[in-house]
Amino acid sequence: xxxxxxxxxxxxxxxxxxxxxxxxxxxxxxxxxxxxxxxxxxxxxxxxxxxxxxxxxxxxxxxxxxxxxxxxxxxxxxxxxxxxxxxxxxxxxxxxxxxxxxxxxxxxxxxxxxxxxxxxxxxxx
Amino acid sequence: xxxxxxxxxxxxxxxxxxxxxxxxxxxxxxxxxxxxxxxxxxxxxxxxxxxxxxxxxxxxxxxxxxxxxxxxxxxxxxxxxxxxxxxxxxxxxxxxxxxxxxxxxxxxxxxxxxxxxxxxxxxxxxxxxxxxxxxxxxxxxxxxxxxxxxxxxxxxxxxxxxxxxxxxxxxxxxxxxxxxxxxxxxxxxxxxxxxxxxxxxxxxxxxxxxxxxxxxxxxxxxxxxxxxxxxxxxxxxxxxxxxxxxxxxxxxxxxxxxxxxxxxxxxxxxxxxxxxxxxxxxxxxxxxxxxxxxxxxxxxxxxxxxxxxxxxxxxxxxxxxxxxxxxxxxxxxxxxxxxxxxxxxxxxxxxxxxxxxxxxxxxxxxxxxxxxxxx
Numbered sequence: 001x002x003x004x005x006x007x008x009x010x011x012x013x014x015x016x017x018x019x020x021x022x023x024x025x026x027x028x029x030x031x032x033x034x035x036x037x038x039x040x041x042x043x044x045x046x047x048x049x050x051x052x053x054x055x056x057x058x059x060x061x062x063x064x065x066x067x068x069x070x071x072x073x074x075x076x077x078x079x080x081x082x083x084x085x086x087x088x089x090x091x092x093x094x095x096x097x098x099x100x101x102x103x104x105x106x107x108x109x110x111x112x113x114x115x116x117x118x119x120x121x122x123x124x125x
Numbered sequence: 126x127x128x129x130x131x132x133x134x135x136x137x138x139x140x141x142x143x144x145x146x147x148x149x150x151x152x153x154x155x156x157x158x159x160x161x162x163x164x165x166x167x168x169x170x171x172x173x174x175x176x177x178x179x180x181x182x183x184x185x186x187x188x189x190x191x192x193x194x195x196x197x198x199x200x201x202x203x204x205x206x207x208x209x210x211x212x213x214x215x216x217x218x219x220x221x222x223x224x225x226x227x228x229x230x231x232x233x234x235x236x237x238x239x240x241x242x243x244x245x246x247x248x249x250x251x252x253x254x255x256x257x258x259x260x261x262x263x264x265x266x267x268x269x270x271x272x273x274x275x276x277x278x279x280x281x282x283x284x285x286x287x288x289x290x291x292x293x294x295x296x297x298x299x300x301x302x303x304x305x306x307x308x309x310x311x312x313x314x315x316x317x318x319x320x321x322x323x324x325x326x327x328x329x330x331x332x333x334x335x336x337x338x339x340x341x342x343x344x345x346x347x348x349x350x351x352x353x354x355x356x357x358x359x360x361x362x363x364x365x366x367x368x369x370x371x372x373x374x375x376x377x378x379x380x381x382x383x384x385x386x387x388x389x390x391x392x393x394x395x396x397x398x399x400x401x402x403x404x405x406x407x408x409x410x411x412x413x414x415x416x417x418x419x420x421x422x423x424x425x426x427x428x429x430x431x432x433x434x435x436x437x438x439x440x441x442x443x444x445x446x447x448x449x450x451x452x453x454x455x456x457x458x459x460x461x462x463x464x465x466x467x468x469x470x471x472x473x474x475x476x477x478x479x480x481x482x483x484x485x486x487x488x489x490x491x492x493x494x495x496x497x498x499x500x
Contacts, residue, residue: 034146037146037157037158037161037162037358038161038162038163038452040428040430040452040459041428041429041430041452041459043429061428061429061430061452063162063163063358063362063451063452064162064358064361064451066430066432066482092161
């Protein structure tokens, strides 16, 4: 599977887009989506919520398990993907596109986000 | 993590070539799913699915007193099983606790009686040890046949048609819970009409060296019928929809069959003593006077999934515990099996919820099973 070059990645398997007017989009990677299996429920933060890098801000439920969703950055949530709330299978079918999770106005980000190549190596190991 | 290396079935290389996600299950490296577990589940409900179940534990019991031994060792009336038929039963401890649930096949009569006991993978050694110990004084032999068989299941409404194209065996004459020796795709097999999915289907016990050949023949025969390989993940949602208990979830040594709502498997009327008889008598009387928690179905109104161990609540009180839960592909809602206090067990009991990580989500109490196939 290929991880888009223009994104950056956390070790908790979230991806983060480059900021557009200070706002970045967050999703989970294809690797994570495959590991979860069919995602059947997502609980996302609400618009206006403050999220903190490395802390939980929601959950992803699949057939067999429930996983915490971590925010890769700190900031304020500006938008959540209602499509994925209504159809969680988008996380599996289009993790880097229609299956994005939320947008965040970034105030701080940790220095340890990975490049696509670094993440590919990390998730393979 | 266990330091014991995982065991592999005869189909291991094939699973990997099919891109299966593998998982450690009872010490075996087994396919969890090949693609989407929901698609696999739906294939079994509407067409057909192919399972590798070679991790199940086969134990052969032979000899003049094979039936007498099994009647003593198990809670069912095994002497009453006719040749070619199978029975669901349990093996209990002296205190009545369930050691395992089993299917016992009485193989077609040759000379001496021969039974095949199929135990859950996680309990196979326990069952083998218990049977060996309980065989003292009986003219019967208990044989560990776990390595003698691979087990392939074809389940789903298309399974009879698929199998028919590969065998001359009389499948129409083969009833549910029956088995007959035959040849499938040129491979000698015990063909059993059993399964764990709630669908019509077959389980094929073959020599491990024939497993790949049989799997490939079934795959080819099922191409036009929409047969797909299926992993343990959808096996679990299929059996949950069908309301079938799973050892370690609905059944355990801390429950007697009466506590599990399965007292009917205990046959007090059979001849002779059997292990657990006295304790099970008491358990039956206890259950009569003071109903134990009842195994019920729960259907979610929302979308959050109950998991094993979550508390069932009503009016702020804990009234039970979830034993298995999953999103049901067939119902399109999360479902669960749970033991709840008898006062809250009636279908439609209002105000029942499941504590899902601190939030009390509303659930409807329903009778099991959630799903019953149309015959």
